[in-house]
Amino acid sequence: MGHPYAERPSTAPSRYSWSAWPLPSYSWTGRTHDRHRAEIREFFGFTESSVADPADATDWLVAEVTEVERRAEQVGAELLGWLSGRRLEPPTAGRIERIVRSALDRPARRG
Incomplete structure (x- = not known):
């Protein structure tokens, strides 16, 4: 038996729709969420x-x-690629924004 996330049931398209997907009721905090994140990272x-x-x-x-x-959106995309290449889980959107701003501000301080 494979990993539970590895295979999608062949009946999924007919049985599920986005409106019926259980994510709106998913608890995005707590031990279960932390365990799920760890399992996804490992997979x-x-x-x-x-x-x-x-x-x-x-x-x-x-x-x-x-x-x-110098475009923050493009610098952010480059950052996500760098993280992915190193197999690092990306930080929150707010943290990515702070890293990008810091990088964009740093060369201006040198000059």
Whole structure:
């Protein structure tokens, strides 16, 4: 028997619709949610970010991206690619925004 997320039942399209999907009632906090996140990370081979990862990401963005790309949305997309390439779970949207702003602000301070 495979992982529960690996296979989708062949009857899924006929049995389920987005309006009937149980996600609106899913508890997005608590131990069950934390366990589910850990299972999903494990299944896809990702790990949680460490404390040093945001600083490393900012340094990489400054060195490789922000000198040529100044649009925050594009810098954020590059950041997500960098995280994915390292198999790191992306942080929250707010944290991504702070990392991007920090990277965009850093070169301006040097000049």
